[in-house]
Amino acid sequence: MASPDITGGIPAIDHHSHASMARFRTVDQIDRQFATAHLEANVSAQTYAAFITARNAADTATLELLEQQHGTETLMRQGLEFRSTTFFARALREGTRRLYGPDKTWDAIEATAQDWGTRHPTYSYEQASRVANTPVILTDVPRIDHTVWDRQRYRQIMRIDPYVYAFHPGQTEELRGTEFQRFHGGFANVLRQELQHDGMTEPPARFDDYIQFMDASLERRVRAGVVGLKIASAYVRPINFEPASAEAARTAYEGLAAGRAVDRQPFEDFVIQRAAQYAADHGLPMQIHVGMGHPEPGMRISNSAPFLLETFLNIKSLNRLRVTLLHGGYPFSSHVAALVQTYGNVFLDFSWMPYLHHAYLRLKLSEWMEILPANKLLFGSDAGAPEFHVAAAHYARQALNDVLHDGCERGVWDARQADWLAKRILWENSAELYGIDPKDVTGTPAGQERAAALAH
Incomplete structure (x- = not known):
């Protein structure tokens, strides 16, 4: 028997996506x-x-x-x-059907997808946002062209990792797969573009000059519209970010600039803490990847264990830095909840999980929603494809309906609390973290008229 549709009609903020990054794919x-x-x-x-x-x-x-x-x-x-x-394969097809036409044959669905893929660059994602009822989408991308992607709907999250790995060769003979190299390649490309913006072809030799460049680059990009920062370093190193002095960082950086083999970590940790302090001082939330990555070797899952962050989270000057741990931390989902319960400035996003897990997401939502305060849990998709955006919203709402209904049946929440929790998780918590005007969420979805216009 289906659970009541508690979440029906409630809009959602996609707290973590990669909208605008991927080209059309079948x-x-x-x-x-x-x-x-x-x-x-x-x-x-x-x-x-x-x-x-x-x-x-x-x-x-x-x-x-x-x-x-x-x-x-x-x-x-x-x-x-x-x-x-896998549920991944099921979710991809369900999202595809819901986006392109649930009553069409598969051949007709594929033809519609191909047609949409030839239209305006935003067309498919605008339709996905309409179907998923997600008027605001926070998107983790290196760049976003706001002359193409509506500024009110698509808001950029910026990775700080490119600043962390100056002089890193990005190669290893030890690891299987290509994830390590791919992430370092992406970091290096962004850093190269930022250096070129300041008239440089490579990082400066002096540490103080590099820090001055980094500070100015961060400030410029935030002024251009970045609404939050992200750390994706779990893909390339352990996330045990330790306090590091400027002197230790200077020694490491200038040794690397001179081509010497030195310990990189003091420099890396100094840059991470400096960017985190900037975020704390300017009211910018920070997302951190925890838990496993893509289904390919290259990332060491143990590098992403949430408890590695405890030293970082205990830095006193960062007590007001709003940190969101991403993807439910799978397979460390209870560990993540322990950190979120302990630290008032730490939050939990369950992006990626709605289209990878079915029963497990319900199990963890029940655990998280019973132990965590109402302001701590955030919906997200982790989708770069519009099909997964639709699937994530559909299965997240379905899971929330089941968990909220079960909780009401067991006397954990009353009907008013269930409705309130649904709104908190789907959009209110993200809106508060990022200072998003509630009217942008509950009013006419930004860009909806534009999507209709593009259809003609």
């Missing part, structure tokens, strides 16, 4: 992006790296040669078949 292409682990485990590291390089470059000749020599495409098809039983 369902098959999205599936393939997340199905490389089986291939990686059945070919040499060199063959896997060659496959990823050729795939990213759309080098069909090399891909055909790799299939002939190593069976790479055959392994990819096997991986896709094995992953077809």
Whole structure:
């Protein structure tokens, strides 16, 4: 028996997405992006790296040669078949149906998706936002063109990691997969663009000059519209950010600039704390990735364990820094709740989970909502594809309906509290954290008329 629709009609703020980052991809292409682990485990590291390089470059000749020599495409098809039983695969197709037409045949749905993909760059995501009832979307992207993407709906979260890894080669011979290299490559690209903005081709030799550059870059980007900062460093190192003095950071930085092999961590930790202090002083929330990453080797999951953050969270000057731990911290979901319960300035986002877990999300929501204050839990999608944006909103609402109804049946909450919790989790908590005007959420969704206009 279905639970009452407690969340029906309540708008949502997507606290964590990657809207505007991804180009149009078919369902098959999205599936393939997340199905490389089986291939990686059945070919040499060199063959896997060659496959990823050729795939990213759309080098069909090399891909055909790799299939002939190593069976790479055959392994990819096997991986896709094995992953077809996951909730991820189910959610992708459900989101696709809900977005493009639940009553259409699959062929008609694919034709509609292809058509939308040829329209205005924002068209598909505007339709997804309408279907999901998400008038505001916080998007973690390196850049966002607000002449194309509506400023009121799409609000940028900026990663500070590019500033942390000056002079990092971004290569390792030790780790499997390509995640480590891919993240370092992305960090390096952003840093290069920021340096070029200030007329530099590489980081300055002097530490003080680099810090001056970083401070000015942060300030400029926040003035341009960034509403929050993010740390994604769990993909490339442990998140045990320790206090570091300026002198220790200077020694490390200037050693790296001179090409010496030195311990990078004092410099990295100093930059992270400085950016966090900037966020605290300017009222900017900070998101931190905790828990596992993508379904491909490269990230060490132990590097992302939430309790590694305890020293960072105990820095006295950061007591007013509003920190959100992302993705429910899976598989450390109870550990994350312990930190959020302990620290009044720490919050919990469950993006990514609605389209990866089904029963588990309900279980953890029940645990979190019973132990955490009403202002601590945030909905998010972690979606770069509009299909997953719709799926995340649908399954999050479904899970909340079930947990709230069950809690009312057990006497944990009364009907008024259940309704209040639904609104707090779906949008009010994010609105308070980021200073978002409630009218932008509960009024006419920003850009809805624009989406209708684009349809013509």
